[in-house]
Amino acid sequence: MKERGLLIVLSGPSGVGKGTVRKELFSQEDTNFHYSISMTTRTPREGEVDGIDYFFKSRDQFESLIKQNKLLEWAEYVGNYYGTPVDYVEKTLSEGKDVFLEIEVQGAMQVKKAFPEGLFIFLAPPSLQELEDRIVNRGTESKQLVENRMNKARDEIFLMNAYDYVVINDEISNACDKIKAIVVAEHCRRERVEASYKKMVGVE
Amino acid sequence: MKERGLLIVLSGPSGVGKGTVRKELFSQEDTNFHYSISMTTRTPREGEVDGIDYFFKSRDQFESLIKQNKLLEWAEYVGNYYGTPVDYVEKTLSEGKDVFLEIEVQGAMQVKKAFPEGLFIFLAPPSLQELEDRIVNRGTESKQLVENRMNKARDEIFLMNAYDYVVINDEISNACDKIKAIVVAEHCRRERVEASYKKMVGVE
Numbered sequence: 001m002k003e004r005g006l007l008i009v010l011s012g013p014s015g016v017g018k019g020t021v022r023k024e025l026f027s028q029e030d031t032n033f034h035y036s037i038s039m040t041t042r043t044p045r046e047g048e049v050d051g052i053d054y055f056f057k058s059r060d061q062f063e064s065l066i067k068q069n070k071l072l073e074w075a076e077y078v079g080n081y082y083g084t085p086v087d088y089v090e091k092t093l094s095e096g097k098d099v100f101l102e103i104e105v106q107g108a109m110q111v112k113k114a115f116p117e118g119l120f121i122f123l124a125p126p127s128l129q130e131l132e133d134r135i136v137n138r139g140t141e142s143k144q145l146v147e148n149r150m151n152k153a154r155d156e157i158f159l160m161n162a163y164d165y166v167v168i169n170d171e172i173s174n175a176c177d178k179i180k181a182i183v184v185a186e187h188c189r190r191e192r193v194e195a196s197y198k199k200m201v202g203v204e
Numbered sequence: 205m206k207e208r209g210l211l212i213v214l215s216g217p218s219g220v221g222k223g224t225v226r227k228e229l230f231s232q233e234d235t236n237f238h239y240s241i242s243m244t245t246r247t248p249r250e251g252e253v254d255g256i257d258y259f260f261k262s263r264d265q266f267e268s269l270i271k272q273n274k275l276l277e278w279a280e281y282v283g284n285y286y287g288t289p290v291d292y293v294e295k296t297l298s299e300g301k302d303v304f305l306e307i308e309v310q311g312a313m314q315v316k317k318a319f320p321e322g323l324f325i326f327l328a329p330p331s332l333q334e335l336e337d338r339i340v341n342r343g344t345e346s347k348q349l350v351e352n353r354m355n356k357a358r359d360e361i362f363l364m365n366a367y368d369y370v371v372i373n374d375e376i377s378n379a380c381d382k383i384k385a386i387v388v389a390e391h392c393r394r395e396r397v398e399a400s401y402k403k404m405v406g407v408e
Contacts, residue, residue, distance in 0.1 A: 121392075124401060127404075128407070154407055157405065157407045160394060160402070161394065161398060165392040165394055166392055166394050166397040166398065166401060167392055168401070177388070178388055180385075181384075181385035181388035181389050182385075182388075182392060184382055184389070185382075185385050185390070186389070188325075188371055188385075189368070189370075190365065190368055190370050193370040193372075194364055197328060198361065198364070201331055203361045203362065
């Protein structure tokens, strides 16, 4: 029987660069975890593609999936729904493959309830000023939305204590290296390895 | 004030290749932890240099250091003393630098009592046959000693459950990569990062 895969959850304040880090990770050849695409009702940003960046859905479609229990987690955030379709996650983990989620902080807390054994990584801004600059430079948000997001971000940093790891997003490549190191290390954790190892070498 | 360094303890059964892995690690440029040289009363093997591979001491000298409480841990193993001089470890950790120990399993358990917050990595053989081959091929041990060591090894594999991580020494470079990933990951653990991060960004 194959060991179950790891569920890797990357989260952090809005604007910290979760999507950028995720894209960089999945452009690297030695990344061997599987990306679970999120679902959202928000408007696609320029360059975002349905089925690659997100599954873009209407509010009606999203609410119907909630009712059918087809979402591992979902949240309404600044007026839009975000969620994770559950089937892909369950199937991939049971095949012994690692699944990577990149989700908002509210959603991460729901996943933690369902999968406390998951690997929760908090992507943190190097400073609050840098976070504000990134949100403003994204250029897709009104001044009021920027302010809302900064207030949210302060609240979200408090939630850090529910995570296993903190990766500061000072440089995208640094952050990716650290995330990959965390996944390698977690696969070496004694609790995960001990039973199968002792069986393998015949020392039980 | 600088954060205290990590104490990294690499241990595992005799013959598993702890010394070889340690040498490879410290020949790599991106290894930035500090090696604490062990002390022993055993005869140097061919090529081993006093003050580089070990501090080689007489039994009288070693026993005098035990009495002076100058050893973080020590053990008698197959007729010889092995131990870790305490001063270097304490000084280096307090400077915020990571210290790396490569020690026998008995010694690792003593370090765990003194430093439960240390990082305990068990280097495991890919199989018991491979372990025996390595001990035999080393060519320094009599048939009786090989048998003693194999019996010890079986007992030592049981002690795996006191460790944080298990790294299987299938290939030296794989084992080194995993050990370095574990150290990177541990520096990202939320418990270590949270307080100083929140202080830094002014969210307290």
